[in-house]
Amino acid sequence: xxxxxxxxxxxxxxxxxxxxxxxxxxxxxxxxxxxxxxxxxxxxxxxxxxxxxxxxxxxxxxxxxxxxxxxxxxxxxxxxxxxxxxxxxxxxxxxxxxxxxxxxxxxxxxxxxxxxxxxxxxxxxxxxxxxxxxxxxxxxxxxxxxxxxxxxxxxxxxxxxxxxxxxxxxxxxxxxxxxxxxxxxxxxxxxxxxxxxxxxxxxxxxxxxxxxxxxxxxxxxxxxxxxxxxxxxxxxxxxxxxxxxxxxxxxxxxxxxxxxxxxxxxxxxxxxxxxxxxxxxxxxxxxxxxxxxxxxxxxxxxxxxxxxxxxxxxxxxxxxxxxxxxxxxxxxxxxxxxxxxxxxxxxxxxxxxxxxxxxxxxxxxxxxxxxxxxxxxxxxxxxxxxxxxxxxxxxxxxxxxxxxxxxxxxxxxxxxxxxxxxxxxxxxxxx
Numbered sequence: 001x002x003x004x005x006x007x008x009x010x011x012x013x014x015x016x017x018x019x020x021x022x023x024x025x026x027x028x029x030x031x032x033x034x035x036x037x038x039x040x041x042x043x044x045x046x047x048x049x050x051x052x053x054x055x056x057x058x059x060x061x062x063x064x065x066x067x068x069x070x071x072x073x074x075x076x077x078x079x080x081x082x083x084x085x086x087x088x089x090x091x092x093x094x095x096x097x098x099x100x101x102x103x104x105x106x107x108x109x110x111x112x113x114x115x116x117x118x119x120x121x122x123x124x125x126x127x128x129x130x131x132x133x134x135x136x137x138x139x140x141x142x143x144x145x146x147x148x149x150x151x152x153x154x155x156x157x158x159x160x161x162x163x164x165x166x167x168x169x170x171x172x173x174x175x176x177x178x179x180x181x182x183x184x185x186x187x188x189x190x191x192x193x194x195x196x197x198x199x200x201x202x203x204x205x206x207x208x209x210x211x212x213x214x215x216x217x218x219x220x221x222x223x224x225x226x227x228x229x230x231x232x233x234x235x236x237x238x239x240x241x242x243x244x245x246x247x248x249x250x251x252x253x254x255x256x257x258x259x260x261x262x263x264x265x266x267x268x269x270x271x272x273x274x275x276x277x278x279x280x281x282x283x284x285x286x287x288x289x290x291x292x293x294x295x296x297x298x299x300x301x302x303x304x305x306x307x308x309x310x311x312x313x314x315x316x317x318x319x320x321x322x323x324x325x326x327x328x329x330x331x332x333x334x335x336x337x338x339x340x341x342x343x344x345x346x347x348x349x350x351x352x353x354x355x356x357x358x359x360x361x362x363x364x365x366x367x368x369x370x371x372x373x374x375x376x377x378x379x380x381x382x383x384x385x386x387x388x389x390x391x392x393x394x395x396x397x398x399x400x401x402x403x404x405x406x407x408x409x410x411x412x413x414x415x416x417x418x419x420x421x422x423x424x425x426x427x428x429x430x431x
Contacts, residue, residue, distance in 0.1 A: 004091070004095045004133070005132075005133020005136075005137065006133050006136050006137035006140065006148055006151075006152060007032075007067065007091055007137065007148065007149075007152055008032060008133070008137065009133075009137030009138055009141065009148075010137050010140070010141050010148035010149065010152075011028050011029070011032050011084065011087075011088045011091070012025045012028050012029045012032075013137075013138070013141050013145075014028075014070070014084060014141070014145055015027075015028040015081065015084060017145055018079065018080075018081060018084065019081060024081060027085065028081075028084060028085060028088050031085050031088045031089050031092070032088040032089070032091065032092045033092060033343075034089075034092065035089065035092035035093040035095070035096050036092065036096060036335075036336075036339045036343075037336070037339065037340055037343065039092075039093045039096040039097065040096055040100065040332040040333070040335050040336040040339070041193050041329075041332055041333070041336060042189075043055075043096050043097045043099075043100040043101070043328070043332050044100055044193070044196055044328045044329035044330075044331065044332025044333065045189055045192045045193060045196075045328075045329060045332075046097065046101075046328075047097070047100050047101040047104050047328035047329075047332075048104065048192070048196075048325055048326060048327070048328040048329050049192070052101035052102070052104040052105035052108065052328065053101075053105055053163060053166055055097055055098070055100075055101040056097075056098050056101045056102065056105065056163055057160060057163050057164070058094075058097075059094040059095070059097045059098040059101070060094075060098065060156045060157075060159045060160040060163065061156075061160055062090055062094045063090070063091055063094045063095065063098075063152075063156045064152075064153050064156030064157050064160065065090075066086075066087040066090040066091055066094075067087070067091070067149045067150070067152045067153040067156065068149070068150065068153040069083070069087060070083070070084065070087050070146070070149045071146045071149040071150040071153060074145060074146045074149075075146065099335075100328050100331060100332045100335075101328065103315060103318065103319065103327060103328065103331050104324075104327050104328040104331075105166070106319070108324070109166060109167075126254075132247075192329065193329065193333075195326060195329065196326055196329025196330050196332070196333050197333055199322060199323065199326045199329070199330050200330045200333055200334065203317070203321060203322065203330075205269045205270065205317055206314065206317055206318070206322075206330065206334065208270070208273060208376075208379075209273060209310070209313070209314050209317075209334075210334050210337055210338065212273045212276060212277060212310075212372075212376060213307075213310065213311075213314070213334075213338050214337055214338050214341040214342075215277075215341075215369075215372045216276060216277065216280045216303070216307070216369070216372075217307070217338055217341065217342050217345075218341045218342060218344060218345050218348070219280060219284065219365050219368065219369045219372075220246075220280065220283070220284075220299075220300070220303045220307075221342050221345030221346070221349070222345040222346075222348045222349040222352070222365055223284060223287060223296070223299065223300075223349070223362065223365055224243070224300070224345075224349070225345060225346050225348070225349025225350060225353075226349045226352065226353055226358055226361045226362055226365070227242060227287075227293075227296045227358075228349075229349065229350060229353040229358060230353065230358035231293075234293060238293050239293075241293075241297060242293055242296050242297040242300065243300070245297045245298075245300040245301045245304065246300035246301070246303065246304035246307075247304065248301075248304070249300070249301040249302070249303075249304030249305040249308070250304040250305065250307065250308040251308070252305055252308075253304065253305035253306065253307070253308030253309045253312075254308040254309070254311070254312055256309070257308065257309045257312035257313070258312070260309060261312075261313070261316070268313050268316070269313065269317070270380065272309065272310055272313050273310070273376070274376070274377065274380065275306065276306050276307070276310050277369075277372060277373040277376050277377075278373050279302055279303070279306045280302075280303055280306070280369050280373070281366070281369050281370050281373045282302065283298070283299040283300075283302040283303050284299060284362070284365055284366035284369050285366050286298050286299050286302075287299040287362050287366070288359075288362045288363045288365075288366040314334070315331075318330055318331055318334075349361070352364055352365070377405070380405060381405050383407075384403075384405055384406065384407035385407075387407050
């Protein structure tokens with residue numbers, strides 16, 4: 001992840017140094033990020049069908065070769081833009097393969113470890129990479145145009161060697177790739193993708209978490225774009241501190257997530273989503289009421305810590321309640337939807353600022369987030385009324401809305417509610 005973040009800065013900077021063209025910088029940035037849209041589904045199928053460790057080894061090897069090839073071409077003064085674009089695509093595509101395979105590997109090598117503990121290191125490392133990767137990439141590029149690439153080639157080689165010492169259990173269940181699947185009317189690839197979609201859709205928590213995460217990530221990334229568009233009068237230090245706030249709070253959130261889940265296991269699923277949408281509303285409200293750098297920083301702090309805890313809950317659910325031979329596909333589909341929506345954040349934020357200005361754009365985003373939170377709350381309320389069978393009860397015996405919401409969030413069980421209703425009816429008869 002650290003290599004991905006540093007190269008995410010180094011590739012566009014090198015394109016600018018080679019060509020001096022803003023258009024080429026944009027194309028290199030696009031080529032670097034577009035695999036997040038086109039590679040997640042293939043990555044999920046491959047990681048479920050084959051050994052995740054082998055997928056990670058191939059990915060790290062390809063990333064190292066791509067980074068070293070850029071450094072070597074620069075050393076020989078033969079680096080061209082086409083070479084740079086190919087290397088950027090290889091980096092983006094193989095990072096997706098690595099990220100998807102990682103979760104499947106963690107599950108297989110830590111079967112007896114609580115999922116939240118097994119994932120803490122991975123999730124914390126990703127937020128630390130977000131916090132330090134971009135500044136490090138700029139610093140290394142300032143030391144020399146080829147320094148980020150040879151440094152990351154060494155990083156990837158080190159990771160490759162470390163993976164060689166990991167032993168994956170042979171008993172790991174894998175996706176079946178048989179003659180029957182080849183003889184199916186649908187190609188085997190789409191058949192396997194369909195299995196992942198079905199598994200995700202049948203898991204109510206993952207299905208709702210995907211929608212909530214997509215909506216909240218769209219809002220906060222659009223907010224960041226609004227901030228950047230209005231930061232012309234700010235110093236680079238102020239801009240950097242605001243952008244770093246999310247990574248810092250994300251590291252804290254992922255570090256405390258397992259403790260929160262052990263302290264209050266009931267908060268790990270639907271209540272966490274409920275808290276997430278309303279904390280996002282508060283965060284955007286802070287930014288809307290006082291559109292200053294510190295308010296944007298506070299907003300990213302709030303969203304960073306709750307977002308990282310939510311990510312831990314989602315990944316824990318994937319490791320705990322998804323079939324082992326489907327976990328990579330389920331994760332890849334979830335990330336495809338979330339990343340696909342996030343790709344709309346930059347044009348959305350830019351359009352809002354151009355049309356309404358930074359202050360009104362922030363208010364519009366806050367109002368949109370409030371609408372999402374209200375709709376989600378109503379959906380959980382309806383779920384609680386449905387689970388409690390409220391329609392079949394007399395009007396006087398129906399639970400209050402607060403109780404229905406608690407049932408919808410799995411904070412109160414239906415059996416407990418029915419027991420209370422029976423006791424209340426007995427008392428009324430005695431009276």
